[in-house]
Amino acid sequence: xxxxxxxxxxxxxxxxxxxxxxxxxxxxxxxxxxxxxxxxxxxxxxxxxxxxxxxxxxxxxxxxxxxxxxxxxxxxxxxxxxxxxxxxxxxxxxxxxxxxxxxxxxxxx
Amino acid sequence: xxxxxxxxxxxxxxxxxxxxxxxxxxxxxxxxxxxxxxxxxxxxxxxxxxxxxxxxxxxxxxxxxxxxxxxxxxxxxxxxxxxxxxxxxxxxxxxxxxxxxxxxxxxxxxxx
Numbered sequence: 001x002x003x004x005x006x007x008x009x010x011x012x013x014x015x016x017x018x019x020x021x022x023x024x025x026x027x028x029x030x031x032x033x034x035x036x037x038x039x040x041x042x043x044x045x046x047x048x049x050x051x052x053x054x055x056x057x058x059x060x061x062x063x064x065x066x067x068x069x070x071x072x073x074x075x076x077x078x079x080x081x082x083x084x085x086x087x088x089x090x091x092x093x094x095x096x097x098x099x100x101x102x103x104x105x106x107x108x109x
Numbered sequence: 110x111x112x113x114x115x116x117x118x119x120x121x122x123x124x125x126x127x128x129x130x131x132x133x134x135x136x137x138x139x140x141x142x143x144x145x146x147x148x149x150x151x152x153x154x155x156x157x158x159x160x161x162x163x164x165x166x167x168x169x170x171x172x173x174x175x176x177x178x179x180x181x182x183x184x185x186x187x188x189x190x191x192x193x194x195x196x197x198x199x200x201x202x203x204x205x206x207x208x209x210x211x212x213x214x215x216x217x218x219x220x221x
Contacts, residue, residue, distance in 0.1 A: 043215055044152065
């Protein structure tokens with residue numbers, strides 16, 4: 001099946017800095033792009049999503065951008081806090097359903 | 110008021126055994142999923158049912174068989190368990206196909 005590439009695999013930032021995670025997909029039928037946060041030992045939880053008819057969406061410190069032509073989308077977290085530390089997954093859903101391999105974000109106090 | 114629940118939470122069993130994991134959602138959603146998350150945390154879709162009908166069936170061994178007795182339940186039965194089946198299995202549901210997914214708490218399966 002089609003893949004979703006996610007980068008970086010690990011990301012370490014200082015508290016207060018911004019963090020950016022990028023994903024690239026290949027299935028042209030993908031039209032829904034959610035981002036999930038998974039804390040250690042917990043279930044993945046949706047933090048933000050975007051549909052293909054929108055280029056950007058923001059929710060407080062979290063934003064997602066989508067470039068459908070280039071087939072990539074990104075998660076932006078501003079003013080990071082230690083509780084943002086987790087594994088983040090992107091996904092591309094449409095005719096197919098694929099998750100990225102995850103990014104382990106560590107926010108140092 | 111748990112939205113998506115799974116049982117058991119932990120399952121330790123020996124190679125060759127047959128086991129089942131149950132999933133229930135009380136959200137009234139039409140679509141349910143099973144995912145496998147391995148030790149490297151990679152999350153991979155296994156199956157998806159929409160209104161009790163199988164719509165996604167990824168390349169998984171046929172030792173894995175999903176069963177959906179009704180829209181609110183999607184169980185996973187695994188025959189002849191192997192060491193490589195050890196992982197965390199997550200159930201999820203969404204209102205409709207391709208919608209926001211709600212995950213269950215996961216079942217950690219350990220095959221010895």
